[in-house]
Amino acid sequence: xxxxxxxxxxxxxxxxxxxxxxxxxxxxxxxxxxxxxxxxxxxxxxxxxxxxxxxxxxxxxxxxxxxxxxxxxxxxxxxxxxxxxxxxxxxxxxxxxxxxxxxxxxxxxxxxxxxxxxxxxxxxxxxxxxxxxxxxxxxxxxxxxxxxxxxxxxxxxxxxxxxxxxxxxxxxxxxxxxxxxxxxxxxxxxxxxxxxxxxxxxxxxxxxxxxxxxxxxxxxxxxxxxxxxxxxxxxxxxxxxxxxxxxxxxxxxxxxxxxxxxxxxxxxxxxxxxxxxxxxxxxxxxxxxxxxxxxxxxxxxxxxxxxxxxxxxxxxxxxxxxxxxxxxx
Amino acid sequence: xxxxxxxxxxxxxxxxxxxxxxxxxxxxxxxxxxxxxxxxxxxxxxxxxxxxxxxxxxxxxxxxxxxxxxxxxxxxxxxxxxxxxxxxxxxxxxxxxxxxxxxxxxxxxxxxxxxxxxxxxxxxxxxxxxxxxxxxxxxxxxxxxxxxxxxxxxxxxxxxxxxxxxxxxxxxxxxxxxxxxxxxxxxxxxxxxxxxxxxxxxxxxxxxxxxxxxxxxxxxxxxxxxxxxxxxxxxxxxxxxxxxxxxxxxxxxxxxxxxxxxxxxxxxxxxxxxxxxxxxxxxxxxxxxxxxxxxxxxxxxxxxxx
Numbered sequence: 046x047x048x049x050x051x052x053x054x055x056x057x058x059x060x061x062x063x064x065x066x067x068x069x070x071x072x073x074x075x076x077x078x079x080x081x082x083x084x085x086x087x088x089x090x091x092x093x094x095x096x097x098x099x100x101x102x103x104x105x106x107x108x109x110x111x112x113x114x115x116x117x118x119x120x121x122x123x124x125x126x127x128x129x130x131x132x133x134x135x136x137x138x139x140x141x142x143x144x145x146x147x148x149x150x151x152x153x154x155x156x157x158x159x160x161x162x163x164x165x166x167x168x169x170x171x172x173x174x175x176x177x178x179x180x181x182x183x184x185x186x187x188x189x190x191x192x193x194x195x196x197x198x199x200x201x202x203x204x205x206x207x208x209x210x211x212x213x214x215x216x217x218x219x220x221x222x223x224x225x226x227x228x229x230x231x232x233x234x235x236x237x238x239x240x241x242x243x244x245x246x247x248x249x250x251x252x253x254x255x256x257x258x259x260x261x262x263x264x265x266x267x268x269x270x271x272x273x274x275x276x277x278x279x280x281x282x283x284x285x286x287x288x289x290x291x292x293x294x295x296x297x298x299x300x301x302x303x304x305x306x307x308x309x310x311x312x313x314x315x316x317x318x319x320x321x322x323x324x325x326x327x328x329x330x331x332x333x334x335x336x337x338x339x340x341x342x343x344x345x346x347x348x349x350x351x352x353x354x355x356x357x358x359x360x361x362x363x364x365x366x367x368x369x370x371x372x373x374x
Numbered sequence: 375x376x377x378x379x380x381x382x383x384x385x386x387x388x389x390x391x392x393x394x395x396x397x398x399x400x401x402x403x404x405x406x407x408x409x410x411x412x413x414x415x416x417x418x419x420x421x422x423x424x425x426x427x428x429x430x431x432x433x434x435x436x437x438x439x440x441x442x443x444x445x446x447x448x449x450x451x452x453x454x455x456x457x458x459x460x461x462x463x464x465x466x467x468x469x470x471x472x473x474x475x476x477x478x479x480x481x482x483x484x485x486x487x488x489x490x491x492x493x494x495x496x497x498x499x500x501x502x503x504x505x506x507x508x509x510x511x512x513x514x515x516x517x518x519x520x521x522x523x524x525x526x527x528x529x530x531x532x533x534x535x536x537x538x539x540x541x542x543x544x545x546x547x548x549x550x551x552x553x554x555x556x557x558x559x560x561x562x563x564x565x566x567x568x569x570x571x572x573x574x575x576x577x578x579x580x581x582x583x584x585x586x587x588x589x590x591x592x593x594x595x596x597x598x599x600x601x602x603x604x605x606x607x608x609x610x611x612x613x614x615x616x617x618x619x620x621x622x623x624x625x626x627x628x629x630x631x632x633x634x635x636x637x638x639x640x641x642x643x644x645x646x647x648x649x650x651x652x653x654x655x656x657x658x659x660x661x662x663x664x665x666x667x668x669x670x671x672x673x674x675x676x677x678x679x680x
Contacts, residue, residue, distance in 0.1 A: 070597070071597040071599050071600050072602070072603040073596075089605075090602050090603050093602045093633045094599050094602050094603065094630070096633075097602075097629045097633050098442050098599055098602070098630050099631035148619060149618055149620065150618065151617060151618040151620065154619070210616070210618050210620065211618055212618050212622075212623075213613070213615055214561050214562065214620040214621075214622035215618075215620045215622075217562070217622070218620060218621050231628055231629045231630070233629065345595070346595065347595075354499055
């Protein structure tokens with residue numbers, strides 16, 4: 046399949062699930078009425094529901110899914126590790142920890158800007174730590190196991206921070222930070238995540254040539270004129286910005302960044318650089334579809350979307366581990 | 375500390391005639407307590423309260439020095455209307471050991487909290503008085519009188535219960551016009567449905583609780599979309615329970631609620647006024663009735679006569 050038709054096909058999927066997301070919800074409006082309310086206003090309640098509740102939710106599904114898919118592709122390429130993913134290697138959990146620490150301590154008042162600021166710090170710290178580990182031990186499994194340990198630690202510290210909060214609701218929010226959700230978000234969330242994600246995407250796209258060259262090994266890449274320090278900075282910065290922003294507004298949603306690169310890779314030229322965009326689009330389509338499903342499946346008691354992505358992703362991860370080990374030995 | 379939070383309400387639907395029957399129930403309760411009272415010789419010298427709801431009733435009715443300690447939540451302004459009163463009492467954490475050390479004559483607590491402590495203390499021979507969590511206003515005067523009976527403060531309790539009943543009927547008599555719609559929309563988008571104390575307070579203030587009308591009972595997750603679609607005349611929004619933030623509090627400032635505009639009145643209930651049954655619930659009813667007056671214009675002609 047050529048790249049153009051792959052991108053077009055994935056974009057079409059994103060558009061379909063985006064529209065489905067806009068049309069799914071407890072308030073009963075027909076598709077035509079809904080879209081008219083979104084575009085021209087019309088019935089006041091319908092316009093508020095579409096513009097202030099469903100549109101931000103659909104936009105965030107698209108943005109967060111794209112960020113996770115693209116980050117997964119970049120991490121797998123950069124670490125030359127098929128099991129790398131922001132959720133598994135602990136970037137999402139560390140971003141949650143950062144966001145939780147800054148927000149619930151009340152250091153920034155109740156300002157929502159505390160969320161992305163804290164999440165970014167957490168994400169940067171975890172990526173740097175993992176890069177340090179990866180630089181010392183080249184093994185695929187060492188990195189993944191370190192990531193799993195980091196993920197558990199960050200999760201435990203997140204729970205601790207929430208339990209220590211004097212606000213009685215904080216401890217119930219552990220599930221949001223560990224198994225994200227897109228419920229009742231608003232355009233404020235879109236506004237705080239969008240600029241960070243755009244900057245992150247720009248960094249990742251700018252590093253795609255370096256990622257391609259790195260498939261030949263670091264020395265060959267250097268001999269091809271790739272500035273490895275710059276490439277590392279761009280990948281770390283790009284992943285931290287995208288995952289940090291995604292986690293700040295939607296909690297830690299796992300496995301999207303693992304599954305999507307593997308699903309679309311066979312349809313590309315297998316170069317990591319050219320995988321970022323299709324993996325991002327695929328991630329957006331997957332998360333939008335998952336978010337529609339959780340709303341339809343149990344409408345009264347909505348499931349966290351991270352539960353569903355884990356239900357799909359964890360068995361996939363197991364299969365991938367088994368396959369990777371077979372190939373390695 | 376979660377053990378002391380109000381339980382998820384059952385399906386106790388409040389029938390519309392409930393309030394009118396209330397006086398006869400109250401008389402029956404008073405009579406039965408009068409019989410009990412004879413069995414009780416003197417008022418107990420030392421009383422200990424383990425639940426934020428019994429704390430407040432006890433603080434209002436106990437004689438000086440009679441109440442040895444109240445629960446920690448009694449000082450939580452988000453849950454306890456009389457949190458200021460609690461400052462002058464020692465606090466307990468609801469542990470059986472604390473009761474053994476304090477050796478009170480009577481322990482008052484809630485029926486829904488401390489599932490393990492209460493049976494243990496009973497087995498050890500303590501006199502435990504359990505109070506059900508009030509889910510309707512009708513039961514409040516009875517609870518006040520019962521606490522009065524336990525503490526040997528019957529006349530103070532009687533005065534307090536009568537004041538509550540007369541305030542309630544005064545508010546009921548001042549209703550007029552059509553009943554506006556309302557919803558109490560708490561943290562995390564939890565609505566107070568049928569059978570909740572807030573639902574009962576709304577009925578007393580002459581408001582139609584849309585959550586109850588849509589079949590939600592107790593504390594139930596209520597979709598924000600549905601709230602916007604039904605566009606109630608009054609939204610009762612929560613105030614944060616603590617100084618430090620939580621995502622749960624953000625729902626009150628969601629742009630969709632703000633976008634409902636001037637047609638929807640946004641109010642807060644006095645903090646702690648509807649988390650327990652007690653005489654202070656009348657403050658919540660007053661605020662609701664006041665909101666009703668701001669929404670429905672009152673003309674002398676259609677005033678309800680008591």
